[in-house]
Amino acid sequence: MGLVELLKSHILCHLIIGYVFLASGLLVNLLQLCTLPLWWFNKQLARTVNCRLAYCISSQGVALLDWWSGTKCTLYTDPKDYPMYGKENGIVVLNHNFEVDFLCGWSFCERFGVLGSSKVLVKKELAYMPVIGWMWYFLEIVFCKRKWEEDRIAVTQSLKKLRDYPENFWFLLFCEGTRFTAQKHQISMEVAEKKGLPKLKHHLLPRTKGFWVTVQNLRGSVVAVYDTVLNFRNNETPTLLGILSGKKYHADLYVRRIPLESIPEGEAECAAWLHKLYQEKDNFQEEYIQTGRYPGPIVNSPQRPWPLVNWLCWSVLVLYPLGVFLVSLVSTGSTLSILVSVAFCSAASLVFRWMIGQTEISKGSGYGNKGNNNG
Numbered sequence: 151m152g153l154v155e156l157l158k159s160h161i162l163c164h165l166i167i168g169y170v171f172l173a174s175g176l177l178v179n180l181l182q183l184c185t186l187p188l189w190w191f192n193k194q195l196a197r198t199v200n201c202r203l204a205y206c207i208s209s210q211g212v213a214l215l216d217w218w219s220g221t222k223c224t225l226y227t228d229p230k231d232y233p234m235y236g237k238e239n240g241i242v243v244l245n246h247n248f249e250v251d252f253l254c255g256w257s258f259c260e261r262f263g264v265l266g267s268s269k270v271l272v273k274k275e276l277a278y279m280p281v282i283g284w285m286w287y288f289l290e291i292v293f294c295k296r297k298w299e300e301d302r303i304a305v306t307q308s309l310k311k312l313r314d315y316p317e318n319f320w321f322l323l324f325c326e327g328t329r330f331t332a333q334k335h336q337i338s339m340e341v342a343e344k345k346g347l348p349k350l351k352h353h354l355l356p357r358t359k360g361f362w363v364t365v366q367n368l369r370g371s372v373v374a375v376y377d378t379v380l381n382f383r384n385n386e387t388p389t390l391l392g393i394l395s396g397k398k399y400h401a402d403l404y405v406r407r408i409p410l411e412s413i414p415e416g417e418a419e420c421a422a423w424l425h426k427l428y429q430e431k432d433n434f435q436e437e438y439i440q441t442g443r444y445p446g447p448i449v450n451s452p453q454r455p456w457p458l459v460n461w462l463c464w465s466v467l468v469l470y471p472l473g474v475f476l477v478s479l480v481s482t483g484s485t486l487s488i489l490v491s492v493a494f495c496s497a498a499s500l501v502f503r504w505m506i507g508q509t510e511i512s513k514g515s516g517y518g519n520k521g522n523n524n525g
């Protein structure tokens with residue numbers, strides 16, 4: 151292990167990264183709160199400002215993936231569709247097998263200039279997470295309880311609000327509704343059998359209601375569905391802790407652009423369309439496993455320097471006062487103030503570790519397991 155690798159895996163570096171993320175993130179959350187009065191007299195300006203502020207937070211995740219760990223993300227897509235990416239609104243349908251799939255998604259959003267405005271249908275539990283969850287509230291992210299009877303009205307209302315969004319956005323849908331585990335897969339295939347649907351080898355059976363309601367409510371403002379499949383080379387299953395420790399991975403993303411007008415309007419027809427899409431996704435996944443690649447060519451989608459610039463700026467801004475504070479604490483501080491500071495830092499590290507824990511599949515929800523939500 152070289153010196154740089156050793157340094158990247160050192161806990162002190164992780165604590166510094168965590169501190170920069172939490173301190174800058176909470177500061178941005180505070181700035182977002184200050185934009186509230188703006189919503190009353192210029193809503194579109196408030197939305198644009200919030201997209202820029204959100205970029206300050208989510209691009210730190212991209213900097214960590216692209217610049218700190220050096221993870222590469224390769225894009226397979228039709229070159230004639232490439233110029234449309236980032237220039238139109240799209241619904242992204244992605245497989246949900248990896249703990250860092252959201253970071254790879256963010257990395258692609260960044261490359262196409264839609265990171266600040268990116269949207270997702272996300273489980274309600276994440277709304278309460280400091281920094282990210284609070285940022286999402288101001289971005290008008292759509293939250294769901296994964297209970298259709300309770301979600302139907304709230305999700306529809308949130309989607310309708312996005313119709314006049316002033317920035318281009320990608321709306322991410324993990325239609326499987328939860329991360330893939332062997333047990334959830336077995337249960338969902340029992341459901342597939344009961345419904346007379348073909349079995350999927352690499353995906354859970356998609357939940358169709360969220361997709362249908364999204365397509366219905368965003369018709370006219372969203373132009374296409376991006377069917378996407380994500381995998382990592384060498385059968386790796388990356389973790390956020392691995393990335394934080396500087397471990398380099400190689401992601402391959404397949405993107406297929408499907409015009410929205412080709413998707414049926416009726417609920418049953420739309421659900422059948424989605425089931426067929428997942429059968430095709432399953433075939434792309436199988437092809438990747440067998441050959442190490444997807445159909446179609448690789449298209450170069452270069453990284454931009456802005457996440458790194460953003461990260462460095464925030465680091466200077468929040469590390470300088472910390473340095474000044476620590477020096478004065480050591481030189482003039484009482485034992486009590488030193489103890490209080492140590493306790494505060496320990497609490498902040500625990501919060502950061504808890505946030506990382508939210509990405510871990512082993513700590514995932516029981517949604518989709520037997521006896522839990524229609525399982």
Ligand SMILES: CC/C=C\C/C=C\C/C=C\C/C=C\C/C=C\C/C=C\CCC(=O)SCCNC(=O)CCNC(=O)[C@H](O)C(C)(C)COP(=O)(O)OP(=O)(O)OC[C@H]1O[C@@H](n2cnc3c(N)ncnc32)[C@H](O)[C@@H]1OP(=O)(O)O
Nearest residue numbers: 252255268272273296297298322327338355357359360524
């Ligand atoms: C060029 C590059 C392009 C792209 C780059 C890629 C990506 C970048 C894009 C954007 C990035 C943006 C942000 C990313 C950042 C962070 C996001 C991170 C993660 C958060 C994600 C989550 O939180 S996922 C969890 C929440 N989301 C969802 O659940 C969505 C899917 N779910 C639905 O749509 C659901 O329908 C619902 C949530 C709306 C409602 O849930 P409910 O459980 O009530 O669902 P249903 O009513 O649909 O389910 C009941 C039906 O399902 C059948 N059933 C029963 N058991 C099962 C089972 N085990 N598996 C499958 N189906 C089952 C049941 O029989 C019912 O059938 P019906 O026939 O009656 O419908």
Ligand SMILES: CCCCCCCCCCCCCCCC(=O)OC[C@@H](O)COP(=O)(O)O
Nearest residue numbers: 171210211214282328329505506509514515517
């Ligand atoms: C320097 C920057 C550091 C960035 C690190 C950010 C810290 C962690 C942020 C956590 C962001 C939360 C996103 C995780 C989302 C996720 O993957 O949710 C899973 C859900 O889909 C399904 O849940 P489940 O049913 O439990 O599988």
